[in-house]
Amino acid sequence: MRRNRYLALLFGCAALMAGVVGCGGDDGGGGGGAAPTSESGSTEGAKVIDPAAMENAKGSVTYCQGKDTSGNAHYMIDEFNKKFSSQGLTAKLVEFPASADEQRNQFIQRQQAKSGDCDVFSADVIWTAEFASQKWLYDLTPYMEQRKSEFIPAPIETVTYDGKIWGSPESSDSAFIYYRTDRVDGVPATWQALYESAKKDGGIVFQGAPYEGLTCDWLELAFAAGGTVISEDGTKATINSPENVQATQLMMDVIADGGAPKAVTTYMEPESLAAFQTGNYTYMRNWPYAYALNQQAPKTKGKFAVEPFPSWEGGGKAGILGGHNSVISVYSKNPGGALALVDFIGSPAIQKAYAAQFSLAPVRAAIYDDPAVRKAMPFADELRQAITQAKARPVSPVYPQISQAIYRNVNAALAGQMSAEEAMQQAQSDIEKALATF
């Protein structure tokens, strides 16, 4: 009897434990009931927006984004309602959790349920291809073709997939090299010279932990060296190239030679910032958010400046774009109103307020010259330069796997577990596998 009771207890526990992962199926899967189609991943047949629909749009629209920690979304919605309520168009804000993964899950769940809950969604730049290939987004090409020239070209790259434009840039972001003005005169002109200087003049910290941040750090070097990750059409892995091997090797060398602490292989942004703020390092690769924080830290205050990334010796300059794009859900019941909201977010007035009041990098080049913006962002020129020279991360529906292939193998190489050649070979086969995903 007793034994049976233990057995039942164990069955129950084990079942619940497996359920932790198994139950997660509810947030995906899609039930598997839909009829198979012959198109695999193409965006053929996606709904196209009619730019005229936003004229005199009425009704209400919902704007979904991550937790509004700085208050910019509340401000924008208030301004929108002030301007459009007289024509009968109102907007409201739905806040998702602060974590990016969770925002993506929340949006995916709504789209899988074909819900029109979110007319407009503030999507991280790396999600476009996935959402577009699932046919969850309106094709905004006809609208964007009219506005394209007003925006910095690079952010539009992040929202372009399969030759079409799936959203409108909302805010951008690109990292800098921070340097100590009391130790060096500026950032050397090439990555090679920068790392050489790091060895002699007090070291550099960056993000080497196995996560998205390392993918960005590595791509900044690899793109400058002329490397690519996948082919133009997104069907082939191209990561195993001499350029990428050199980029990986350079990153490994700066650690091996003591130009960067061995611990960078465990650093994410906060750890590198903390290390820079100890005053022990001369250079740091980080995003613009670190500027204000360095101004508050006693050992770096007034003793640092920023510059966009240097170029690769004999190669070019690069950088990686962050930020968000406004996309319109294909299940929106008010696409005209949604487009009016998207148009409003990209307008000069909101772009200026976003920059001057909320420190979001504008996607319109002219905004960087505004005196109020320059006052709020002393690094406005460097930021515009960084964004202009930056590139989109590989645009692919299997981007999460591609990023894992990069950060896992590069991290292993940085930790001394494989050579640069082996890391790129392994990344190549991992990405080939990812691209073959059903």
Place this chain on the structure above:
Amino acid sequence: MVSPSMLLIALVAAYPIGYAIWLSLHEYSVRVAGLSRWAGLNNYTEALGNPDFWDAMVTTLVFTAASVSLEFLIGLAMAMAMHAAFRGQSMLRTTILVPWAVLTVVTAIMWRTIFESPQGFVNSIIGGDTVWLGQEPHALIVIIIADVWKTAPFMALLLLAGLQTISSEIYEAAKVDGATAWQRFMKITMPLLTPAILVALIFRTLDALRIFDLPYVLTKGAQGTTTLSLIAQQTFAENRIYGLGAAYSVLTFITVMIVAFIYIRTVGGNIRGIAED
């Protein structure tokens, strides 16, 4: 009496397991919304043929064996201390339980700070600039330490409950007969505590086999710390390969079941023996 409990088990256990198995027998497209196809056992063939899966299996078993045995030894010592009657006993009980009350994610961040390199607490005590979370097997050791710190109190609590069921008269009788403290521990405490020990070990072992949060926060699976749950979560939630992800979670489930059966086989008889005595 049987049917309501069976119904409950069906609801909370059979449905999710059945659904996970159903998912694991299909492939769901990451490219086209709603597109899926029957995959038979393909997901299992792929999972079992993946060296990462076997690495994760070894890591999980090593982690489980090391953390559960350390937790048992430390937990037993804690339980004995909590059981002893002295002034401030309730204070001690509360203090010992604090780590158990801390959220696992917070625990992980705390230990990450302690083992930070080069300027972390541990490095400044012992000197040197060891990169604890950046090399094997150090990273796994840090995860084991964090887990032991957090869950030894839970083990202690279960064992304390067991200790309190042992009548003090038995100890007094043994004292009268001239048994030493060690003899009382080995001949009275350990045999009478066995059922509680087994329950505690089973709970902790099954719990440890699905360790997820500590490696997720501390290393994200780098440096030989990818566990079975981590590989399942990454495949399922991050990469949205639902079929293969479900196959990994079913395989994790089967692993847990096998370990549970081994426990029942080898020590279940003991429990019955004690119960019948």
